[in-house]
Amino acid sequence: MHQFTIAELVTGLRNKDFSSTEVTQHYLDRIARLDNTYNSYITVTADIALQQAAAADKRLAAGNAPALCGVPIAHKDIFCTTGVRTSCASKMLDKFIAPYNATIVENYLNSGTVMLGKTNMDEFAMGSSNETSWYGPVKNPWAIDCVPGGSSGGSAAAVAAHLAPAATASDTGGSIRQPAALCGLTGIKPTYGRVSRWGMIAFASSLDQAGILSRTAEDAAILLNDMASYDAKDSTCVERDVPDYTADLHKSLKGLRIGVPKEYFGEGLNPQTAKLVEDAIKVYESLGATIHSVSLPHTHLAVPAYYVIAPAECSANLSRFDGVRYGHRCENPKDLNDLYMRSRSEGFGAEVKRRILVGAYALSAGYYDAYYSKAQKVRRLIKQDFIDAFASVDVILGPTSPSPAFQFGSKTKDPVAMYLEDIYTIATNLAGLPGLSIPCGLVDSKPVGLQLIGNFFAEGQLLNAAHQFQQATHFHQQSAPGIE
Amino acid sequence: MQWETVIGLEVHVQLATNTKIFSGASTAFGAEPNTQACAIDLALPGTLPVANEQAFRFATMFGLAVNAEIGKRSVFERKNYFYPDLPKGYQTTQLAEPIVGPGFVDLELGEGRTKRVRIHHAHLEEDAGKSLHEDFAGMSGIDLNRAGTPLIEVVTEPDMRSAEEAVAFAKKLHSIVTSLEICDGEMSQGSMRFDVNISVRPKGQEKLGTRTETKNLNSFKFMEEAIALEVERQIDVLEDGGKIIQETRLYNGDTKKARSMRSKEDSNDYRYFPCPDLLPVILDDDYIESVRKQMPELPEAKRARFVEQYGLSSYDAGQITMDKFAAAFFEAATEISGEAKLTANWIMADLGAYLNRTEQRIDHSPVTPRLLAGLVVRIKDGTLSSKIAKQVFEAICNGEGDADTIIETKGLKQVSDTGALEKIIDDILAANIAQVEGYRAAAEDKRAKMLGFFVGQAMKASKGQANPQALNELLIKKLNG
Numbered sequence: 001m002h003q004f005t006i007a008e009l010v011t012g013l014r015n016k017d018f019s020s021t022e023v024t025q026h027y028l029d030r031i032a033r034l035d036n037t038y039n040s041y042i043t044v045t046a047d048i049a050l051q052q053a054a055a056a057d058k059r060l061a062a063g064n065a066p067a068l069c070g071v072p073i074a075h076k077d078i079f080c081t082t083g084v085r086t087s088c089a090s091k092m093l094d095k096f097i098a099p100y101n102a103t104i105v106e107n108y109l110n111s112g113t114v115m116l117g118k119t120n121m122d123e124f125a126m127g128s129s130n131e132t133s134w135y136g137p138v139k140n141p142w143a144i145d146c147v148p149g150g151s152s153g154g155s156a157a158a159v160a161a162h163l164a165p166a167a168t169a170s171d172t173g174g175s176i177r178q179p180a181a182l183c184g185l186t187g188i189k190p191t192y193g194r195v196s197r198w199g200m201i202a203f204a205s206s207l208d209q210a211g212i213l214s215r216t217a218e219d220a221a222i223l224l225n226d227m228a229s230y231d232a233k234d235s236t237c238v239e240r241d242v243p244d245y246t247a248d249l250h251k252s253l254k255g256l257r258i259g260v261p262k263e264y265f266g267e268g269l270n271p272q273t274a275k276l277v278e279d280a281i282k283v284y285e286s287l288g289a290t291i292h293s294v295s296l297p298h299t300h301l302a303v304p305a306y307y308v309i310a311p312a313e314c315s316a317n318l319s320r321f322d323g324v325r326y327g328h329r330c331e332n333p334k335d336l337n338d339l340y341m342r343s344r345s346e347g348f349g350a351e352v353k354r355r356i357l358v359g360a361y362a363l364s365a366g367y368y369d370a371y372y373s374k375a376q377k378v379r380r381l382i383k384q385d386f387i388d389a390f391a392s393v394d395v396i397l398g399p400t401s402p403s404p405a406f407q408f409g410s411k412t413k414d415p416v417a418m419y420l421e422d423i424y425t426i427a428t429n430l431a432g433l434p435g436l437s438i439p440c441g442l443v444d445s446k447p448v449g450l451q452l453i454g455n456f457f458a459e460g461q462l463l464n465a466a467h468q469f470q471q472a473t474h475f476h477q478q479s480a481p482g483i484e
Numbered sequence: 485m486q487w488e489t490v491i492g493l494e495v496h497v498q499l500a501t502n503t504k505i506f507s508g509a510s511t512a513f514g515a516e517p518n519t520q521a522c523a524i525d526l527a528l529p530g531t532l533p534v535a536n537e538q539a540f541r542f543a544t545m546f547g548l549a550v551n552a553e554i555g556k557r558s559v560f561e562r563k564n565y566f567y568p569d570l571p572k573g574y575q576t577t578q579l580a581e582p583i584v585g586p587g588f589v590d591l592e593l594g595e596g597r598t599k600r601v602r603i604h605h606a607h608l609e610e611d612a613g614k615s616l617h618e619d620f621a622g623m624s625g626i627d628l629n630r631a632g633t634p635l636i637e638v639v640t641e642p643d644m645r646s647a648e649e650a651v652a653f654a655k656k657l658h659s660i661v662t663s664l665e666i667c668d669g670e671m672s673q674g675s676m677r678f679d680v681n682i683s684v685r686p687k688g689q690e691k692l693g694t695r696t697e698t699k700n701l702n703s704f705k706f707m708e709e710a711i712a713l714e715v716e717r718q719i720d721v722l723e724d725g726g727k728i729i730q731e732t733r734l735y736n737g738d739t740k741k742a743r744s745m746r747s748k749e750d751s752n753d754y755r756y757f758p759c760p761d762l763l764p765v766i767l768d769d770d771y772i773e774s775v776r777k778q779m780p781e782l783p784e785a786k787r788a789r790f791v792e793q794y795g796l797s798s799y800d801a802g803q804i805t806m807d808k809f810a811a812a813f814f815e816a817a818t819e820i821s822g823e824a825k826l827t828a829n830w831i832m833a834d835l836g837a838y839l840n841r842t843e844q845r846i847d848h849s850p851v852t853p854r855l856l857a858g859l860v861v862r863i864k865d866g867t868l869s870s871k872i873a874k875q876v877f878e879a880i881c882n883g884e885g886d887a888d889t890i891i892e893t894k895g896l897k898q899v900s901d902t903g904a905l906e907k908i909i910d911d912i913l914a915a916n917i918a919q920v921e922g923y924r925a926a927a928e929d930k931r932a933k934m935l936g937f938f939v940g941q942a943m944k945a946s947k948g949q950a951n952p953q954a955l956n957e958l959l960i961k962k963l964n965g
Binding site for chain 1: 526533564571572757
């Protein structure tokens with residue numbers, strides 16, 4: 001049963017081939033049996049899941065259930081869930097229980113999905129390896145000594161190990177697409193403003209966007225239909241109708257103009273990864289797409305700009321974790337300053353502290369113009385690069401990450417090496433564009449991701465291009481070795 | 485040496501919106517601690533702000549009222565600092581692109597003196613909560629009801645040269661925001677709080693002296709006292725050869741003393757940057773025009789209208805229209821009495837004194853416009869002398885009923901009846917033969933003075949109720965034989 005895609009589960013539930021309770025129990029059993037190995041969940045909500053499954057079975061029996069009714073999914077532990085701990089993988093929020101649901105959680109509740117639990121992640125979504133979680137690292141199901149990517153490493157590992165058919169995730173600089181690449185999954189980060197950020201704990205507000213990790217592009221399209229909505233509670237959410245993202249999946253790619261940026265194939269890219277991406281380009285040509293060389297001349301500035309803007313925003317976003325109203329508070333503070341210093345020093349991990357310090361520095365008097373203002377100028381140039389490129393192509397194609405999954409500890413000593421993991425994904429967030437990663441082969445038995453970047457609100461077109469690729473290839477059907 | 489005082493103000497005005505600037509929680513004053521703070525006000529993780537349109541409308545009204553440019557694009561920024569009553573660890577405020585740009589306010593200072601005070605800008609921001617240091621031994625309590633209440637902070641140029649001008653400006657600002665109904669003006673509840681920047685310099689010197697800032701003055705009286713005290717302190721320091729240190733000071737209205745709170749060296753680096761959760765707000769001309777059309781009449785316009793419509797002097801009209809409730813009281817009472825000048829005088833003098841004495845507001849006055857108008861009508865028609873009218877007014881204040889009832893029950897009606905007055909006069913003339921002889925023998929120009937004696941006697945005999953004009957006429961007639 002855990003081999004089914006979301007599309008197959010939807011059909012099976014509707015045809016009464018199995019009940020939601022059966023599917024849910026099956027996944028809960030698998031999690032109980034196998035997740036000690038992967039550590040992909042921080043919290044498993046078995047009781048809630050079974051209650052929701054029973055309710056879904058009633059709705060399904062009544063015959064007027066929404067499409068996703070009864071389908072179990074997992075939520076990244078960055079999304080607030082009423083009555084269930086939302087930790088953001090930080091000691092700071094180890095005991096935090098929100099009195100509200102994130103809008104996307106609410107959307108999925110309304111569509112009758114079942115919540116299996118809350119998945120592991122890098123602390124406050126800061127990391128590319130899931131090694132910064134206070135709840136310990138997540139193992140990559142494809143190679144147990146390797147990272148699953150991050151920050152949505154728990155969501156990716158859970159789906160790759162078939163401990164959830166799909167999971168929600170979030171992407172600030174590549175946190176959906178890079179784990180998708182490293183775990184052989186489909187991952188989509190929608191356009192900034194397409195999905196509500198209400199109830200998603202903020203890392204960098206101008207870059208954060210919720211999205212999906214699934215096994216196929218079709219599943220991502222089905223799930224995005226219910227995740228995307230206009231939400232008046234998020235001022236940056238765009239008031240725009242949500243199309244049916246499954247509608248265009250089967251469209252021919254004949255005439256699709258694919259741009260390949262030469263800057264995405266330079267130094268630092270694993271040659272075997274490059275080879276698989278080039279093979280994928282040939283697949284697209286065979287599907288009728290035309291390939292065009294494009295230039296994104298400011299690509300090399302994306303990582304430096306990101307590592308000013310994201311830390312600057314996080315330095316303010318994380319100020320609320322001060323030990324005063326909720327979250328970790330140190331023992332016996334001797335005065336206010338001691339309360340602040342020890343609560344925050346004890347509650348945050350090293351990477352979070354590093355980014356708060358970098359951000360505070362970049363915003364401080366005398367440095368603001370040199371760092372923050374300059375980074376914002378670079379951000380505008382990067383966005384303009386994409387606007388210029390999309391004048392002549394429909395989709396931009398490249399690698400998702402420079403190389404396949406790496407071993408634990410291999411980049412933790414060198415933050416910059418870790419930051420370069422997101423070199424191809426970060427520009428998309430800076431520009432606010434939608435991006436997606438799909439499997440395009442294996443290197444050393446580890447998956448490699450192909451990235452597609454679309455124009456603003458062109459998620460349908462991206463999913464169409466991804467689905468057609470998956471109709472022509474089998475990479476997305478490969479499971480990690482040892483996963484039954 | 486002759487010293488010149490230089491004053492600039494920063495005024496926090498709480499906007500009377502129904503809900504907070506970024507959340508749907510109520511802004512009502514006086515609720516139980518932390519009952520009006522929602523998840524957004526508590527800065528729970530994952531919550532997001534949504535700007536309150538009413539706050540923008542109110543700020544726009546303010547800008548139009550002070551002749552300012554309205555910021556067609558305004559941007560919220562985060563001002564970062566840690567304090568327990570600041571839940572997010574930053575205050576959302578405006579810096580580079582505020583909603584209200586440069587403007588000005590004209591003051592009338594009496595005796596025809598006027599003064600223009602320039603507004604540097606005014607920006608929208610959220611208020612913090614309150615830290616309560618009493619009631620919790622060794623700890624502080626936090627009340628977040630006020631957190632997120634919308635404020636406009638009004639920043640003036642250093643244009644004021646005395647406490648008198650600063651207080652006149654403060655009162656004018658109070659009158660503007662209450663007339664616009666964008667602030668309840670309750671200074672004791674912190675609805676308007678004044679920070680005063682003060683420096684002194686030798687008269688004639690161009691360069692400004694080092695300034696200090698006295699924070700959080702919440703009454704006009706304290707403001708006046710604090711300025712006088714600080715000016716005196718600065719002059720003393722300078723005349724003793726000392727230097728003024730740029731610092732923030734606190735004035736205590738109870739002890740009448742001020743102390744230094746922190747010096748400039750301790751000041752924070754607030755690391756301002758544009759708030760990524762809130763998009764720039766663009767106000768177009770149509771919006772600004774629609775706000776202008778909805779604006780209530782401003783004190784300035786009302787004053788002109790009162791001069792024109794009711795024939796009040798410019799000064800009286802200015803006094804009455806300073807307080808929109810006084811102006812409304814005046815219009816209601818005049819509507820009934822049909823006597824504008826007399827009504828205005830009574831409001832400014834006796835009613836004003838009574839309300840001051842009993843610490844009541846004119847909009848809650850137990851002497852209603854109808855009651856005052858009833859009195860004015862009886863003065864106008866000659867039933868009451870002005871002296872007796874004061875007695876009747878006292879009785880109205882004591883809740884003894886309306887003017888006619890009081891006149892009736894106390895028998896205070898003015899005696900204008902010729903027969904009754906003749907009787908009184910005849911008795912007095914008969915009892916004072918010598919004075920009558922003296923009067924009749926005196927030259928014409930001396931007589932007027934001598935008349936006073938008879939008027940006084942007759943008034944006394946009538947217990948003050950004689951109509952003075954009728955009495956005069958009759959007396960002269962009888963004395964002249």
